[in-house]
Amino acid sequence: MNKIMETIRGVMGVSGVILWEKQTNVFHKLLPARFSATEGDAMCTRLVQFCGHYHHGKEVKAKFNKGWLWLHNGDSFALLIIAKPDLNTTTLNLVLKSSLSTLDSSLRRPSPNPNLRQINFTVEHVGAIARAINLALGHFQGQISRFEIADVLRMAKDQLLDHYPVLKHFTVDANGGIIVIKGAEKNMDSTAVAAAAQLIAVFIHMVSFKANITGFDIEKITLGLQLPLSEIGFYNYFASARRHAIK
Structure with missing residues (x-):
């Protein structure tokens, strides 16, 4: 991934590149030194939000007085390019033609591993998962409106549906x-x-710019559901989703 991003950043005028792997919710960033970690995280949040408004396969280019924003929203990944006004668009188009194809083939969802331990998944587990999601959402109801929660949740779901x-x-x-x-x-x-673990993780990431996510503890929030959720490995999935949310 880094090699592809470095190739894109090597185009004249390109100052920053962010790659979002949708399946794992992992972000890769090559940003200018002037960007703080907080600003970089904010750009990742914006990327997720932008993708929530555009269909997969959509490409958006926007030119401003101070430069360009170039967004590609693919099925398995999204790419955001930040560039200066002197961006060489011809070269960038040529580089992206091969880079996007390489990313698409390498980030397609892998086939299930038959060696993984199978979960004895039941209808009761479905109820526990739904309840866990709602308890997590309820944690933010005092900070943002229910309408906003519903809107962001729909965007998060749409992003993960494929x-x-x-x-x-x-x-x-x-x-x-x-x-x-x-x-x-x-x-x-x-x-x-x-899916549920990723949905909660993506939702948290999307609301982090307007809500305080410090102290969010999924195990405390779902205290009464720990047995069924532990049985199906939910907490491990969620920990992984949160740990790799931004890289």
């Missing part, structure tokens, strides 16, 4: 909560565990 089709069995209600579609429990499998 990688976790199981999320189609969840719907977002107007009060800022999530509901399992009636009868869908029987059609859900253990991929819902990672």
Whole structure:
């Protein structure tokens, strides 16, 4: 990844590149030295939000007085390029033609590993996952409105849907909560565990610019659900999602 990003950054006028791996929610950043860590994290948050408003495969270019923003929203990744006014767009187009193809092929969702331990996933686990998501969302209700929570949750779900089709069995209600579609429990499998963990992690990342996420402790928030959630490895999935949220 770094080699591809360095190649893009080597184009005349390009000053920064951010790559978001959607499946793992990992960010790779090559930004100017003047950017602080906080500013870099804010750019990552903006990238996720931008992608929530554009369909996969969409490319957006915006020119401002002080430079360019170039966004590519792919199925498995998103790329944000920050450039100066003197950006060589011809060279950038040529570099991106090969770079985007390479990224797409390398970041496509891998086939499931048959050697991984299989989870004995039940309907009761579906209920525990849905409850865990709603408890996590409820943690922020005192800081942002239910309408905003619902709006951000829909964006997070849309971003993850291609990688976790199981999320189609969840719907977002107007009060800022999530509901399992009636009868869908029987059609859900253990991929819902990672999907739920990623959904919460992406949601937290998207609201971090307007809500205080310090002290968020998923195990305390879901205290009454620790047994069923631990059985399916939910906390491990969530810890991984949060740990790799920004890199």
